[in-house]
Amino acid sequence: MTIGIIGSGAMGAGIAQVVAVAGHEVFLLDQSATALERATAGIATSLRKLAEKGKMTADAATAAIARLRPTTNMQDFAGCGLVLEAIVEELTVKQQLFRQVEGVVTADCILASNTSSLSIASIAAACQRPERFIGIHFFNPAPIMQLVEVIPAVQTREGLAEEVRDLVQSWGKLPVLTKDTPGFIVNRVARPFYGEAIRLLEEGVADIATIDWAMTELGGFRMGPFALMDFIGHDVNYRVTESVFAAFFYDPRFKPSFTQKRLFEAGYYGRKSGRGFYNYAAEATPPEPNRDEALGRQILGRILAMLINEAVDALALNVASKEDLELAMAKGVNYPKGLLAWADELGLPQVLGTLDALYDEYHEDRYRASALLRRMVRANQTFFTHEPVVGNHQP
DSSP states (O other): OOEEEEOOSHHHHHHHHHHHHTTOOEEEEOSOHHHHHHHHHHHHHHHHHHHHTTSSOHHHHHHHHHTEEEESOGGGGGGOSEEEEOOOSOHHHHHHHHHHHHTTSOTTOEEEEOOSSSOHHHHHTTSSOGGGEEEEEEOSSTTTOOEEEEEEOTTSOTTHHHHHHHHHHHTTOEEEEOOSOTTTTHHHHTHHHHHHHHHHHHHTSOOHHHHHHIIIIITOOSSOHHHHHHHHOHHHHHHHHHHHHHHTTTOGGGOOOHHHHHHHHHTOOBGGGTBSSSBOOTTOOOOOOOOOHHHHHHHHHHHHHHHHHHHHHHHHTTSSOHHHHHHHHHHHSOOSBOHHHHHHHHOHHHHHHHHHHHHHHHOOGGGOOOHHHHHHHHTTOOSOSSOOOBOOOOO
């Protein structure tokens, strides 16, 4: 199958590298010849480095580079079996793009979006053949991150999601199927990792260094929430939070914080700008955490209960299977283990008790426990009887 990728930025170029290595001829489209040149050179450099490190042979790297076809002409997509866009997150722009693509490709060409936050149904609605449209959401950097969310729209024809899942698996990735709901799996379930950490900061329970310490040293997360938000960039992370909040009809569970909004407004985006929650100037002294274990356990327990509750609610609403929910969080954001398995380990009554205590104290809907969690506690049930899904969680 020949594949077309639209957009030669970091994500588009990364996806092009993945499918070229998997053996596909790839047309990489961009309006800018300069951007294409830069992307193609970057892919070639990346593949040669992999060969030098022994992660692929020099011949395989050369062959993958040869399969790349940079182009500024959409007509080159005429023979593609799949066209996937990785451009700006603006619905009208994506809709207009696919109207153009449909005028070029064959009737059986699969059309896909790499969107992380927009409705797949909304993009598909612009197409004459919406039944061949689907979401294929990679995580950045695409060549390294294993997880790919496969998202059928309500218009997607029966069986296409499974076909695409098998195709993505043939690329050496780990695909999960998810409903077309805001944030899909990862960007939905992960919101409390950021939001509840900021809430703890705003309440003065602990400072950023202490909260990050609790989550990494006691919880086993690779990065603390504040370091991770700074790494992602508040221009990205805050906007995703704002988008998910609006898409969920302003459900309080996903409410953004003024603390992060002010950083965003000030241009303090994190590492990329030199300042975010932390100061990244060369002369800056990193803050020291308070290593009080009792305080750390309180922080970890509260954030973890919120994360588990979101995963349970996603399961209750059939957003994804419990296996795919576990895989998504372990491999998509490298959580120490799947959240449902973690709930079993802690004990569901303990998780419910933490949530109910928070709700009793605040009387805010953000702390309402999932009905499924409450039912399982009453029935004395657990999520798994087998070993939990474990991710790569070296702190």
